[in-house]
Amino acid sequence: MTTLITGGAGYIGSITTRAIRASGRAVVVLDTLENGHRKAVGDAPFVQADVADADAVRRTVEEHGVDEVVHFAAYKAVGESMANPGKYFANNVTGSQRLFETLRSCGVDRVVFSSTAAVYGTPARVPVRESDPTDCESVYAETKLMIEKTLGWYARTSTMRSVCLRYFNAAGASDDATLGEDWRFSENLVPHVMKAVLGHSPALKVFGNDYPTPDGTGVRDYIHVEDLASAHIAALDHLASGGASVTCNVGTGQGTSVLEIIAATERISGRKVPHQIVARRAGDVSEVWADSSLVRDLFGWEPRRHLDDIISSAYAWHSGRPGGHRG
Numbered sequence: 001m002t003t004l005i006t007g008g009a010g011y012i013g014s015i016t017t018r019a020i021r022a023s024g025r026a027v028v029v030l031d032t033l034e035n036g037h038r039k040a041v042g043d044a045p046f047v048q049a050d051v052a053d054a055d056a057v058r059r060t061v062e063e064h065g066v067d068e069v070v071h072f073a074a075y076k077a078v079g080e081s082m083a084n085p086g087k088y089f090a091n092n093v094t095g096s097q098r099l100f101e102t103l104r105s106c107g108v109d110r111v112v113f114s115s116t117a118a119v120y121g122t123p124a125r126v127p128v129r130e131s132d133p134t135d136c137e138s139v140y141a142e143t144k145l146m147i148e149k150t151l152g153w154y155a156r157t158s159t160m161r162s163v164c165l166r167y168f169n170a171a172g173a174s175d176d177a178t179l180g181e182d183w184r185f186s187e188n189l190v191p192h193v194m195k196a197v198l199g200h201s202p203a204l205k206v207f208g209n210d211y212p213t214p215d216g217t218g219v220r221d222y223i224h225v226e227d228l229a230s231a232h233i234a235a236l237d238h239l240a241s242g243g244a245s246v247t248c249n250v251g252t253g254q255g256t257s258v259l260e261i262i263a264a265t266e267r268i269s270g271r272k273v274p275h276q277i278v279a280r281r282a283g284d285v286s287e288v289w290a291d292s293s294l295v296r297d298l299f300g301w302e303p304r305r306h307l308d309d310i311i312s313s314a315y316a317w318h319s320g321r322p323g324g325h326r327g
């Protein structure tokens with residue numbers, strides 16, 4: 001089996017590519033390198049192209065004998081999506097729809113899709129279940145939901161089957177700290193904490209401590225990126241064994257606050273995280289974490305790493321390179 005991985009030069013994509021290869025599959029990565037890093041692909045077969053380029057995708061499928069796909073390639077900056085919706089609809093939605101049509105015409109009919117818990121918006125309840133209403137609060141989230149729905153129609157009108165994985169908060173670095181997030185392009189908490197603790201930024205801004213949560217700061221479900229990677233392999237195995245299309249939350253089912261992330265970082269690094277409480281960030285919800293019983297029951301998947309593994313791998317990654325990023 002050869003797995004095509006779109007966006008495999010990115011943070012989650014590169015770590016998942018390595019895990020898929022380690023599971024015994026051949027891979028080929030297709031990425032524009034617009035946001036990804038060529039070095040993150042390592043010695044995996046690589047094609048620099050856009051998923052919307054039908055000829056490049058078809059050539060890649062034929063030359064590498066692709067029979068399944070993990071589709072990561074997308075823009076993912078929530079704020080940018082609100083400032084430039086056209087860029088996000090064109091790249092994320094139209095690009096994905098062109099990819100799926102090319103795959104269908106080539107007879108490739110198994111797709112694992114990188115979706116997001118952001119499709120729930122402000123969740124109706126926590127833990128969040130897949131059956132809970134979606135209520136996108138950003139163009140980014142809407143593009144992910146539109147792609148889920150597109151896959152749903154391909155499942156109804158063709159032999160294509162898919163697993164949509166709704167990620168909660170992906171965090172951490174590869175277990176050997178050789179792959180990780182580039183903090184230059186991330187607005188997420190953990191890279192911002194690492195930048196502050198390593199002295200590469202002024203004090204971390206804690207966006208509000210007046211939420212109705214135990215310590216007043218925002219609570220999220222942080223899942224280690226290596227556990228997220230193994231969920232993709234479980235999804236590929238599900239489809240390869242004839243499993244039906246499904247949409248699953250991928251989270252730990254545990255909530256962790258901003259102050260708890262800071263405390264864990266100080267404990268593990270032995271350094272203080274300079275931080276200041278500022279006003280809430282527009283659009284933030286107070287707490288969200290996953291009901292991940294479906295992915296556990298259906299795929300037999302379990303997260304194996306904990307908060308300290310997230311923090312220690314992120315700290316090892318960011319402190320191990322000049323400027324904290326791949327460069």
Ligand code: WQD
Nearest residue numbers: 078116118169187188189192205206207218219220258284
């Ligand atoms: C986490 C918590 C912030 C930064 C986003 C996207 C979502 C998904 C994951 C792609 C919140 C607080 C953060 C900082 C802070 N991305 N925070 N200071 O907002 O839960 O989800 O990333 O799928 O689509 O919306 O993640 O890491 O930005 O915030 O206090 O400098 O940390 O208020 O409580 P979020 P986050």
